[in-house]
Amino acid sequence: MRRDLVAFVAAAVGFGLILPLIFGLNVVVIDVMILVFVYASIASAWNLIGGYVGQFALSNAVFYGVGAYTSTIVSTRYGISPWLGMLLGGFAAAGVAVVIGYPCLRLGFHYFAIGTFVIGESVRLLFLSWDFIGGPLGLFIPVAPSGLSAFQFQEHLPYYYIALALMLVTVTTTYVITRSRLVFYMRAIKGDPEAAQSVGIDVASIRLRVFCLTAFLTALPGTFMAQYVLYIDPQSVLDTQISILASLLPILGGIGTVWGPVLGAVILIPLGEVTRVALGGSGRAADLVIFGGLIMVLALFRPSGLSGLPRDILGWLRRSVAEAT
């Protein structure tokens, strides 16, 4: 098991390090890969509460936004390092998750999804009219000399590696959880919360703790994006679209698997960028038209998502060949 983890991290790091060398330092490719890593992080974090515990959370933009706003405010107003701000943002998001999760996590499936949906929208509206954090105008991060301590770089490549590292943190966390006792509790709760409770699993506590972990891990890429773009506003970091993508990508890739969310991001984010460029730029939302259509098709024909599809096709081929001979 340990060897598994080492091999996987080594492969991911190796792949990530080599990729820029293959494509050269093409800024467009680097930028798209950064988006892939960021969304893979968000999607993997959602997968913990949505995929393993079975709570269809639609409030993850709140955690992402809290991460971005916390680090931006503490670094621009109080001179605290954005790196420390990232950590503070994670804890702030976990705190928000307690406030949202404590009342909502005891609700049934549909009620939880709707409840987190209305909270996400409420927070967006409140941030839009909250002057302390810039309201609809948002916040600018002043340009600082390029360097690791300032969390600002002239080149895009350092951002690429940081995004890759963030994705590895979330995926590795997921991996470690799937190798622990906790994952059995999580799956039991997803399968039948009442039965899980009756055999002594503390359903409420595990749900809340996983929700906090999801929030913490969703906030980190929020800080990253703030430092990468150097500007945040409710439109860019609290949009419902972030909550939607957080769940769509794992659904497409396969929920409740370590690799599903990453697979979803690797397929959909570049596809989205390509269609966006090909079909009339941003604001047209061509990417989301395709994502929404794909999810419907998947729900009809393969609710388990795309992960494991090659294996299933191989199995089907083998069986057909065996029948033919």
Next chain:
Amino acid sequence: MTRSVLLQLIVSGLITGLIYALVSTGLTLIWGLMNLVNFAHGEYLMLAMFSAYWLSTLRHWDPLVSLPLTVVVVALLSCATYALLIRRLLTASVLAQVFATFGLMVFLQNGVQFLFGPSFRSIPNPWLEGRIRLFGTYIGQAQAVAGAGAFVTTAALYWFMRHTDLGRALDATSQDRGAAAAMGIDTNKMFLLAWAINGALLGVAGSLIASSYYVHPTVGQVFSLIAFVVVALGGFGSIEGAFIAGMLIGVFQTLCGFFLPSQIQLVPVYLLYIVIVLVRPQGLLGSR
């Protein structure tokens, strides 16, 4: 707050509430009948509003004139959704059902945005402009007509559910699917009927409000969220409950709008959802 201001707020809140009730009726009908939450509910209202908008812009038909056509179009779209998507998911897991209607929401919202852009549009030169006096208060003409239309439509549906064989069959299926099937009611046909009714109701609602609300791709999402709150308050599956809850939410929102900045006037309405499902999950008139 003087009495006349309070009266003004309550009257305009009740009129808004009549529209909320109409928009929520189909959601609660399908929820109660099939135990299915349609996340794309508001998107059909949005499609109805765009239908009214384009018929008004291109053919110069007022939304009130094009209402029958919009009703037919949206009802057919709703039936097609049932036949192509929902019917195949009846035996699937709850998760697959949620994925499907959620994907449908994303697809329709962004499909319309892709076709027509994200801009806010309003109907050029609607018939109904200006204001009328009602109980000593001033109400926009378009809103008064929308409220009256919404009331008549909701009442007609209520009559249909209580006093026609088809409506009673629908009600019976909603109460006990198995027993209804045993009595010879084709549940599949009842589901299709519910989706047709839902589309027709949203077609009426969209035509009625197209003159007084901005038409844009995400307008449906706002109404979806309000409808979720209304259905939670009224009781899941209860048409009478949705009617009463719609009025209450309409007045509540208008009162909040008086005290709060306009951009956050919906926040207390949204958060009311959490309070309702925690304190009284069966709603005002629900049985569960």
